[in-house]
Amino acid sequence: MLFNYTKTAEMYQIKEPRAIGEEVFAGKGNPVKSKKVKSNFNRKMNTEQGHWILAKMGKKVLRPGGKELTLKLIRNLNISSKDDIVEFAPGMGYTASLTLAKKPKSYTGIELNEEAAANLKKTIHSENRKIIVSSAANTTLKSKSVDKVYGEAMLTMQIDARKSEIIGEAYRILKPGGLYGIHELGLTPNDLPEKKKSALQRELAMEIKVNARPLTVAEWTDILEKEGFRILSLETNAMLLLEKKRMIEDEGIFRALKIAFNILTHPKERKRLLNMRKTFRKNQDHLNAVAIVAEKV
Numbered sequence: 169m170l171f172n173y174t175k176t177a178e179m180y181q182i183k184e185p186r187a188i189g190e191e192v193f194a195g196k197g198n199p200v201k202s203k204k205v206k207s208n209f210n211r212k213m214n215t216e217q218g219h220w221i222l223a224k225m226g227k228k229v230l231r232p233g234g235k236e237l238t239l240k241l242i243r244n245l246n247i248s249s250k251d252d253i254v255e256f257a258p259g260m261g262y263t264a265s266l267t268l269a270k271k272p273k274s275y276t277g278i279e280l281n282e283e284a285a286a287n288l289k290k291t292i293h294s295e296n297r298k299i300i301v302s303s304a305a306n307t308t309l310k311s312k313s314v315d316k317v318y319g320e321a322m323l324t325m326q327i328d329a330r331k332s333e334i335i336g337e338a339y340r341i342l343k344p345g346g347l348y349g350i351h352e353l354g355l356t357p358n359d360l361p362e363k364k365k366s367a368l369q370r371e372l373a374m375e376i377k378v379n380a381r382p383l384t385v386a387e388w389t390d391i392l393e394k395e396g397f398r399i400l401s402l403e404t405n406a407m408l409l410l411e412k413k414r415m416i417e418d419e420g421i422f423r424a425l426k427i428a429f430n431i432l433t434h435p436k437e438r439k440r441l442l443n444m445r446k447t448f449r450k451n452q453d454h455l456n457a458v459a460i461v462a463e464k465v
């Protein structure tokens with residue numbers, strides 16, 4: 169029996185059109201084997217992505233720096249009742265609930281996955297609270313219309329060109345002086361050799377079944393600055409997503425126990441999660457989590 173989350177993994181498919189020529193790791197087999205996207209509407213179903221396996225097991229906190237880094241991000245964004253807020257990729261709605269508890273003037277979630285969005289709409293629907301099913305690269309919102317934008321664990325899974333498009337969209341919709349917060353997977357140290365970086369990205373893509381493309385802290389700040397942002401705060405945390413201690417900190421003891429039970433009773437998912445943890449542990453010295461708040465100047 170699955171705890172709390174009765175929807176199947178099918179509801180969590182990424183349906184975003186991929187960029188023509190974008191490299192997609194081919195899945196099982198040779199890690200260097202890859203194929204190029206020929207059409208810009210690759211909507212292939214994928215029930216295998218690591219974060220949705222975790223969601224299926226009952227996990228709600230699906231970001232690399234855990235609840236601890238999310239709380240720092242939200243604190244640094246200083247959300248108040250005067251703010252029009254946009255969240256990119258609310259996913260399971262964990263951070264949305266923290267934000268809504270601060271009673272912002274308005275909240276808009278931009279979620280690409282139709283079924284995750286439908287689920288969010290069940291609780292987030294009123295005049296000033298809404299979910300838009302769209303890519304964060306194209307929010308459909310007016311320019312200079314919001315005070316604060318944030319997104320977690322969603323830029324990492326985009327190719328660099330699309331990362332810039334999404335950051336550019338945050339810039340476009342923010343009022344001057346508005347804040348943009350991100351919480352993403354990081355690589356360390358800043359001078360990690362390119363060869364090691366791409367080997368690690370390939371290994372993560374193979375295990376999580378998402379084209380994870382983390383950046384170093386220097387690269388995350390750089391990509392934000394290139395789109396016109398000024399960095400206000402930068403926090404890091406260890407990347408311990410699948411470690412027992414972090415699981416309890418993030419989910420609380422009872423949910424953590426139920427997640428453990430679900431994992432134990434689902435051998436296929438268990439195997440995948442153990443492999444993911446093995447990869448994270450193997451690369452622990454080169455992985456971290458980064459939360460940055462930047463200002464539109």
Ligand SMILES: C[S@@+](CC[C@H](N)C(=O)[O-])C[C@H]1O[C@@H](n2cnc3c(N)ncnc32)[C@H](O)[C@@H]1O
Nearest residue numbers: 219230231257258259280281303304320321322
């Ligand atoms: C790893 S989950 C993180 C969810 C949530 N932000 C969290 O930290 O728990 C990734 C989420 O990003 C969404 N997503 C991926 N690309 C997106 C895009 N271009 N625009 C909006 N949402 C996107 C996925 O549908 C999924 O909900």
